[in-house]
Amino acid sequence: MNGGEKLYIWQSGDWPSWRYDLSALTGLLTEVSRAQGLLIGRLADVGMALRDQASLAALTEDVVKTSEIEGEVLNVESVRSSIARRLGVDIGAVAPVDRHVEGVVEMVLDATSRSAKTLTAERLFGWHAALFPTGYSGMNKIAIGQWRDDADGPMQVVSGPVGQRKVHFQAPPADVLPFETARFLTWANEQTDMAELVKAGLAHLWFVTLHPFDDGNGRIARAVGDLFLARADGSPQRFYSLSAQIQRERKDYYDVLERTQKGTLDVTGWLSWFFGTLGRAIASAQTTLDAVLVKARFWQRWAGMPLNERQVKMLNRLLDGFDGKLTSSKWGSIANCSPDTALRDITQLMELGVLQKTSGGGRSTGYELAG
Numbered sequence: 001m002n003g004g005e006k007l008y009i010w011q012s013g014d015w016p017s018w019r020y021d022l023s024a025l026t027g028l029l030t031e032v033s034r035a036q037g038l039l040i041g042r043l044a045d046v047g048m049a050l051r052d053q054a055s056l057a058a059l060t061e062d063v064v065k066t067s068e069i070e071g072e073v074l075n076v077e078s079v080r081s082s083i084a085r086r087l088g089v090d091i092g093a094v095a096p097v098d099r100h101v102e103g104v105v106e107m108v109l110d111a112t113s114r115s116a117k118t119l120t121a122e123r124l125f126g127w128h129a130a131l132f133p134t135g136y137s138g139m140n141k142i143a144i145g146q147w148r149d150d151a152d153g154p155m156q157v158v159s160g161p162v163g164q165r166k167v168h169f170q171a172p173p174a175d176v177l178p179f180e181t182a183r184f185l186t187w188a189n190e191q192t193d194m195a196e197l198v199k200a201g202l203a204h205l206w207f208v209t210l211h212p213f214d215d216g217n218g219r220i221a222r223a224v225g226d227l228f229l230a231r232a233d234g235s236p237q238r239f240y241s242l243s244a245q246i247q248r249e250r251k252d253y254y255d256v257l258e259r260t261q262k263g264t265l266d267v268t269g270w271l272s273w274f275f276g277t278l279g280r281a282i283a284s285a286q287t288t289l290d291a292v293l294v295k296a297r298f299w300q301r302w303a304g305m306p307l308n309e310r311q312v313k314m315l316n317r318l319l320d321g322f323d324g325k326l327t328s329s330k331w332g333s334i335a336n337c338s339p340d341t342a343l344r345d346i347t348q349l350m351e352l353g354v355l356q357k358t359s360g361g362g363r364s365t366g367y368e369l370a371g
Contacts, residue, residue, distance in 0.1 A: 007170070007262055008170060008261055008262060009209065009262070009264070010171075010172045010180075012264070016183070016184075016206060016265070018267055019264075019265050019266045019267070019268075020268040020271050024268055024272070025271055025272060029195065029197060029198075031275075031279055032275050032279045032282070033197070035279055035283065036232070039239055039240065039286060039289070042289065043239060049296075050292060050293065051239075052237075053089070053292050054285075054289050055237040055238055055239060056083055056087060056091075057291075057292055058238045058239050058288065059083050059108060059109070059112070059241075060076065061244045062108055062241035062242075062244060063083070063105055064076055064244075065241060065244040065246070065247040066104070066222050066243035066247075067104055067219065069218060069219075069222075069243065069246060069250060072100075074100070074101050074104065078101045079104075079105065082098075082105045083109070086109055100133065102130075102133075103131050103133050104130070107127040107220070107223050108223060110127065111127070111224070111230070112230045113230075113236045113237075115226075115227045115228070115230035115231045118189050119188045119224070120185065121182075124212075125145035126145070127216075127220055127223060128144060128213050128216055132216065137214070137216075142214035143213075143214050147178070147213065148211075148213055149174050150174035154171070154173065155171040155174075155211050156168075156169065156170045156171070157170075157211075168258050169257075169258060171209070171210065171211035171212075172209075172211075181210060184206055187206075188224075195232075196228050196229075196232035197229070197232050197275065199228045200225045200227075200232060200274075201225070201270065201271045201274035202267070203224050203227075203228050204221050204224060205260065205270055205274075207220065208221035209261055222242070222246070226242065226243075229278075239285055240284070240285035240288075241281060241285070242277065245278070245284060249277060252273070253277075256273045257270075291320075294319070295316075295320075298315075298319060302354060305352060310331075310335040311348075311349060313334075313335060314326075314334065314335055317334065319369070325358060325366035326367050327364045327365065327366055327367070328367075329342070331345065331346060331367075350367075354370055
């Protein structure tokens with residue numbers, strides 16, 4: 001920025017007086033609220049155990065995808081195990097503890113299951129510390145549990161190789177953060193007649209515009225948004241993942257965010273995108289719920305069948321959507337057993353009518369769930 005040039009919304013004279021055309025958003029708001037109601041209503045009829053499984057699936061996806069947006073790949077089984085342990089859901093074998101996984105899980109669960117709690121600086125600092133348990137982001141030591149100090153220069157969102165960097169956004173300077181974050185938190189906690197879905201969209205945008213930490217701002221912004229979505233749902237359980245939908249539409253997310261942050265304080269366009277993405281996230285959750293119900297019906301059908309731990313593990317892998325063709329060699333590799341043991345496991349399940357050979361040729365025989 002040169003000589004007082006104003007490029008970003010936080011430099012506007014009336015910042016942060018958000019404006020939006022509610023009449024232009026009413027249709028989308030109505031659609032999303034209806035979709036929320038249909039999903040929650042469907043879950044009300046399936047029983048507590050299945051609701052727990054649906055929530056576990058949604059939270060697992062949320063934790064994995066909010067990290068994936070930032071280029072960090074977490075082990076899905078470790079995430080699922082960590083969440084299940086905290087929710088008291090029995091999933092059988094428990095994956096080893098991963099401190100990086102634990103931190104993201106702690107943040108997401110605190111934001112969503114305790115959404116009614118006041119949002120404070122200390123709470124945000126706790127989320128930040130949980131995300132970076134070693135005090136490092138990659139190879140770089142960062143300030144943990146405190147606002148950034150800009151010791152290495154302005155906070156910028158950039159892309160491209162060194163020497164050809166493009167600046168997409170520059171955040172407010174560190175010296176105004178105590179005032180700006182206090183103003184944000186006051187707004188976040190005050191009772192207004194603003195719809196919680198609108199507040200969720202604005203909270204996400206406002207926080208990520210402040211970019212108050214050295215790192216982790218995107219993940220914390222999405223957690224802040226999820227906190228308000230949980231309030232809108234009126235439920236401590238989560239059954240859909242906005243982060244997963246954002247990951248699927250990652251380019252659009254960054255494009256609309258950059259346009260908004262370089263635009264005016266009229267954020268109708270941002271909210272329109274936010275509600276549209278939220279609607280698609282809820283639609284995707286219906287598909288996830290279908291899969292949970294299929295899995296539940298499967299185990300109800302085969303309840304009491306004498307299975308070993310390997311067979312249970314592999315059947316769950318198939319029910320969750322196995323990538324590629326399941327062969328006896330893959331079975332042995334995943335279940336950590338010999339080829340002979342793998343073939344015995346498979347043969348027994350075929351005799352019981354649980355598995356069948358896949359159609360089509362190939363050098364190796366594949367197997368799938370029967371029926």
